[in-house]
Every structure is written in C-alpha cells, then in structure tokens.
Amino acid sequence: MTVSSTGTAWPSPGGSIYAASKAAVEQLTRVASRELGRREITVNAVSPGPTDTDMLRTGAPPEAIAGVAHMTALGRVGTPADIAAVIALLLGPDAAWLTGLAFPPPCVLGRSGAVARISERMARNGARSWRVMP
Template structure:
C-alpha cells in the first residue's frame, strides 16, 4: 500500500505541475529518507538504526532540518524553474 501511495503522489505531482504551470505555480514533492524523529525511532532496536544509518554515504539519519531545507529550496525563489519533480532527500541512499 505504501508503494502505491508514493506512486500516486508522484503521478499527481506531474499532473498538477502541467495543470498549474501556466498560472506560474510550481508543484513538486519531497520524498524523505529515514529521518531521526520520535515517530521513526519508536520501537526500533539500536542495531537496526545503525544498519539504516550505514545505508547512506553520510552514515547518519536525516534530521527534520534537512527536510525543511529541501522544502524551503523548492518553495523559494531558487526553485522557481523546478516543477513536476520528486526530490529524494535521503542522504544518497540508492
């Protein structure tokens, strides 16, 4: 179900970007990787968290500030030429 929802959000992002672009409105999505929040950490053993950290080149989980910076970029003036995209803010996890 999660994968289907992600695919739907990405498709909707493309469609809305085409629909709203003529009005000067950009539409993008942000797909964050694992982020160190209470919700994410709840119930996970330390070994699992360490394995997840080691899955990306930075060797850490994302922070809420990492994701906020990505959103701010897309919503700000520097993101004005970006539309219909899904930004994977995940620390380089492949």
C-alpha cells in the same frame, strides 16, 4: 509541495498501502505541475528518506536505524530540520524552474537516474545551478 517516501522505490513488507499512497502522491505532483505550471505555480515532491522521527524510532530497532545511517553518504539519518531546509529551498525563488519532480533524499546511496543526479547537484550547489522544465 508534497511529501512522498522512499517506500515507493524500496517498499517494505506490510507497507503496500503506504507505498501505494505515496506513489499516488508522486503522480499527483506530476499532474498538478502540468495543470498549474502555466500559472507559474511549481509543484514538486520530496522523499525524505530515513528521518529521525517518532515513526522511525518506534518502527525500527536502533541497530536497524544505525545500519541505515551507515549506508548514507552523510553517515546519519536525516532530521526534520534537514527536510524543512530542502522544502524551503524548493519553495524559494531559486527553484522557480523546478517542477513536476520527485526528489529522492540526496543522502541515500545507490540511487540512479536523472532525478538522483539533480538531487546530488542540488545538495552540493543549491537550486541556483539547475533549471529543469517539465
């Protein structure tokens, strides 16, 4: 399991090195999933999105955090426990066929594409309903 960032899709000014490093993490995830898959080792990335951490609280004013929270489907930023639960789900046996994917935060509106649909489905039903091969 690797941890990426929504900064790869929505980079902020001054965040080029951070966004580039997280994009590299996502590529490493895809390559590692191909290299390790035949040994039945899955490799995925989670992009937590806005999460209530010291980094968020020191890097953004409260009104910006409130604005981001307002844009999410859940009406709040994530917590470290939210992210840990998603990671635990992806590391569990029910997600054994999910590999090589970078999961965006299911709470953020405006995402599109197959990975976003998978994340939304996982948020509703858990990984049991999805079997995705690389």
